[in-house]
Amino acid sequence: MSSSDGNKNTNTEPWGGFDDNMIQGTGSAVIDMENMDDTSGSSFEDMGEIHQRMKEEEEVAAEAEATEEETGEDGEFLGMKGIKGQLGRQVADEVWQAGKRQASKAFNLYANIDILRPYFDVEPMQVRNRLIESMIPIRMINFPQKIAGELYGPMMLVFTLVAILLHGMKTSGTVIREGTLMGTAIGTCFGYWLGVSSFIYFLAYLCNAQITMLQMLSLLGYGLFGHCVVLFVTYNVHFHSLFYILWLVIGGLSTLRMVAALISRTVGQTPRLILCGTLAALHMLFLLYLHFAYHKIVEGLLDTLEGPNMPPIQRVARDLPVVATAAVNAVNVTVKSIGVMLHSQ
Amino acid sequence: MAEVDDSRKPMFAGLSDVSISADIPVEGEINVPVGTPSQDDEYSTLDEPVKDTILRDLTAVGKKFVHVMYPKKSSALLRDWDLWGPLLLCVTLALMLQGNSVDSKEEGGPQFAEVFVIIWFGSVIITLNSKLLGGTISFFQSLCVLGYCIMPLTVAMVVCRLVLLGGSGTVSFIIRLVVVTASFSWSTFASTAFLVDSQPPNRKALVVYPVFLFYFVIGWMVLTFSPSA
Structure with a gap:
């Protein structure tokens, strides 16, 4: 599909397409679109260059298939296919699609806001x-x-x-x-x-x-x-x-x-x-x-x-001496106080 | 009904005749309007020094800061919105709230991301809320206003840090409380002055409440900030 279109365009001069195509009477709908492609494609300069290079690469391979596809092409051709056929066009198309998706998403958001608005209708x-x-x-x-x-x-x-x-x-x-x-x-x-x-x-x-x-x-x-x-x-x-x-x-x-x-x-x-x-x-x-x-x-x-990955046993082992010393201290204090009391009495 | 249909049919038939037949190539002239060179020079910013461009943008941001400080002139902030000022303020505030908590991992201070998220998420919520209540303000205008109106709180944050340098006693807390309260009411008042005009008159209180809550949370974060020693 893409190769055939590329081939069709490169067989003629980049700007020579007009004359050839204008002569053909009945297929004018197709040819008008193609002319439009060429002229508008040239406005994207870098895309046009890529497009040109791609076409040169494809030219040899495409030439053989050109005739048979061209016959099938006229029936299938509905505008969009001619556009998608070129790489530059494809890139532009993808960009366009992405933009469209974004826009429709944003639009949907606003549409949803309108849907939600009645629920916020309060004094x-x-x-x-x-x-x-x-x-x-x-x-x-x-x-x-x-x-x-x-x-x-x-x-x-x-x-x-x-x-x-x-x-x-x-x-x-x-x-x-x-x-x-x-x-x-x-x-x-x-x-x-x-x-x-x-x-x-x-x-x-x-x-x-x-x-x-x-x-x-x-x-x-x-x-x-x-x-x-x-x-x-x-x-x-x-x-x-x-x-x-x-x-x-x-x-x-x-x-x-x-x-x-x-x-x-x-x-x-x-x-x-x-x-x-x-x-x-x-x-x-x-x-x-x-x-x-x-x-x-x-x-x-x-x-x-x-947290601090400390196994519980270690924690117990660390805690025990504290408890033990505290207990010992407490015992000492009580013993001392009892001793003092006894002594005073 | 049948009569109506009959009377309409010729109209549509006539319409179909108007369409251009495929055989005729579409012709026409395409004129590229050539602008006067003086006009081009006026609007071209391609060959001006980078310094001029940056300075012009910074001046625009600075002008809006002044508008927040004197909320009376209310149209300029809405007319040409930008998000540079809000971004600048937001990053400044978040960086200052971050404090020294990068060094000490145990600090529970507000992280940069948290402040950032609160400010932007909060602004978006307030904007959506005002849209839902039937406001006529555009999305980014509202974001711009809310972002610029953080400025009093950012100033309060600077003051708080300076006060905290002196020490953190009861006196410094009282000073910070006064400063933060003042800047909080300033922020709320300024943003209300800008936003309320675009709202239906009977619902102003409903729009102001989330704004109040938003600045209250930020103000409270500023007030409770204490750099980890």
């Missing part, structure tokens, strides 16, 4: 009201509760949680050797939000609950408001009792709110129990996890994985 007052409502469980079980399908609030809450987690990690002196604190925090928060939403949505599908993925994302996202408040307070005020109270009250309220909304949209005792039990357990445990264990687990894991 500040609405967001504020929803944040407050996320703390107020509604005891209405017989009729499906309204859940707003909106993503602005949840997104912002997740990012707030990321910032709070970063703060908590920094103040607790977490060291993550592979990767950044930022990545870990983002992964945790988005992982929880998207993962648990999908999981509960899957369960809701199994239990025949009337809820969409969007509503689930919104419900769980606003449920994170309680987490944000609790963690923000307890990362700065270090009282365990305060944390437990806040965990039960604020975390419990936001969980209850989600549970009530889910119950009102599910039918039957067992499905309700499964769905709400799972959600409540996951949500409350996540808060507990973020407060206590998060950085410690990460640190502990990393220490065991890639």
Whole structure:
């Protein structure tokens, strides 16, 4: 295919193609395209050179096949083939294709933004009201509760949680050797939000609950408001009792709110129990996890994985003398003090 | 319906006649407009010294720095955006936050990559958010504004390092707190002044919140930075 085209062009002079081709009457559609190729190809000067060299190499091999392919060519020729036939053209084509792919990707991004825009269609007052409502469980079980399908609030809450987690990690002196604190925090928060939403949505599908993925994302996202408040307070005020109270009250309220909304949209005792039990357990445990264990687990894991690789026996052997000397010292001190006491008496 | 179809058919038939038949070669003249030589000289930057080019770009960046410092003149930063200034500020901030933690491996200070990622990822998120809320600002304009508005925080970082040279007691912490708070509010105020005009009026608070969060995180990183001794 490519060889035949190259051959056709090189048989004539580089600029002599016009006359030959113009004479042929009926095939003018083909020939017009080819003329266009030659003229426009010459504007890419370096490409034209490569093209010329390639043609010279191919010329000998192509000459033999030229006639038979040329006959088949007219039928197949539909514009594009003539363009692809030359190396310079091919390179240009690839560049063009890559550019087109990039452009279409960028365009798709913008198209997706337009698709997502309705979910971000909120007023500040609405967001504020929803944040407050996320703390107020509604005891209405017989009729499906309204859940707003909106993503602005949840997104912002997740990012707030990321910032709070970063703060908590920094103040607790977490060291993550592979990767950044930022990545870990983002992964945790988005992982929880998207993962648990999908999981509960899957369960809701199994239990025949009337809820969409969007509503689930919104419900769980606003449920994170309680987490944000609790963690923000307890990362700065270090009282365990305060944390437990806040965990039960604020975390419990936001969980209850989600549970009530889910119950009102599910039918039957067992499905309700499964769905709400799972959600409540996951949500409350996540808060507990973020407060206590998060950085410690990460640190502990990393220490065991890639910390100072010291076998435990050695560590025991190193630790023992310390304990022993401490014990000996303690014994000495007690003996001495007893001696002193006896002596004074 | 049938009547409409009938009436349309001749129209389409007429349209098909208009098309140029394949036998006629397409002809025409192609004129290359020859510009006046004075105009060419004016816009040609090919034969000017490299120093001029660099200086011109640096002047443009410097002018934008001034615009951030006086956020009143709000159009210039948006009209011709560039990402050189943000890159410069971002790298400076990240390098200064890096501190001495390269030498001591145990240091939990912010890594270069972390600062870099926070700044660019955060700007992209804020930009996407403002697009989603119906803002009319273009993507890179917003990135440019957010990047340039880090400058007060970078300045605060320089001040903090200077203060930390003197010592790290309660007094130095209070000085740093004041400086960082001031520069944080400055950054938020400046970027808000540039960005809010392109947003629908009833949603300004929704756009400002992520900006606030973004600069708050950076400001907090600047404040809690302490070089490992």
